[in-house]
Amino acid sequence: MSIFVVGGGEHMLAFVTQSSGEKGQLPVTMVPLAWTPLGVAIGDGWQRVLVDEDNVAGWLDQTFVPEDERAFVAALGELELLRRIGWKDEVPAQLSEEQVLNLADLPEDVVDALDSPLLPITRCAACRRSCVKDEFVWQERQLCAWDWHRSVFGRRGPWRMPSYNRAQFSDAPSAGYVVPALAEEAGAEVLMLLGRVDPELAYDVVSTLLQRLGEGSFITVSTDTGWVLLRERA
Ligand SMILES: [Zn+2]
Structure with missing residues (x-):
């Protein structure tokens, strides 16, 4: 299983498991995050949203606003390459470091939390x-x-x-x-x-x-x- 993290911030992390979706709508999974004194906690209760494939960058800018000091956004060029090869995978039930195709785009604190059990946020x-x-x-x-x-x-x-x-x-x-x-x-x-x-x-x-x-x-x-x-x- 593989996932591509498109962005994240103070309250959420967003990832995709396919590079394009039906009728130009890309399914994005939203995972709750909490930044605690012990590090990042990954939440349960994931939600799926549909994002216009042609406006992923715009959606990211609106979702992970610059005023959020935890905000980060992935380099989308790689997603474009994945689109060319028709990448599509299942949505995992749990996150793990080895699934993430673009670890370099993620803040270290988030990478450290990837293999932890999901917690209610x-x-x-x-x-x-x-x-x-x-x-x-x-x-x-x-x-x-x-x-x-x-x-x-x-x-x-x-x-x-x-x-x-x-x-x-x-x-x-x-x-x-x-x-x-x-x-x-x-x-x-x-x-x-x-x-x-x-x-x-x-x-x-x-x-x-x-x-x-x-x-x-x-x-x-x-x-x-x-x-x-x-x-x-x-
Ligand atoms: Zn408080």
Whole structure:
């Protein structure tokens, strides 16, 4: 299977698997993208649109506008060569690096993501950036990593005193992961990373440490890989 990526940007990647279509309408597959602090996430829920074959360049300019700093557009000369040989392939269910005929046209971050599993993509309730669904939820709102870190570790975040009890601990915020640099920007520093242990043990470890520290404000986050304890920066 082979695909030709015609362009992409902040929210989408567009590819074709044939160089011309019926009645001059080229089928283009639109794949959701999200740019996260860990790299690009490739979304599920692909859509097919029909683009006038004679206006692929114009369509690309309108779809991946220059104001989008992530926008990139392929060199279409190669698509013209593929048209001459009557190239046509199946639409794959998954993307992979080896399918892409024009890897050189793609930003490195997108190439790095090609072989990753597809994830559900949504929009951040605060800034409308595309983000991975359920990775960062705060007060029932889907957020991007940046807004989640700002909300949780900001002044009004769920900071706890060292005498933090078990019930408060069980309400600890959860997230896919914590990005130390983003926590730092929001006003928190990472004190401890703990692997995947049960909440009872995590609470015992955290409360022992907090008692010894004696003062400050803290947040424990439950993540996909365990627990992160952070302290509010003075
Ligand atoms: Zn956001």
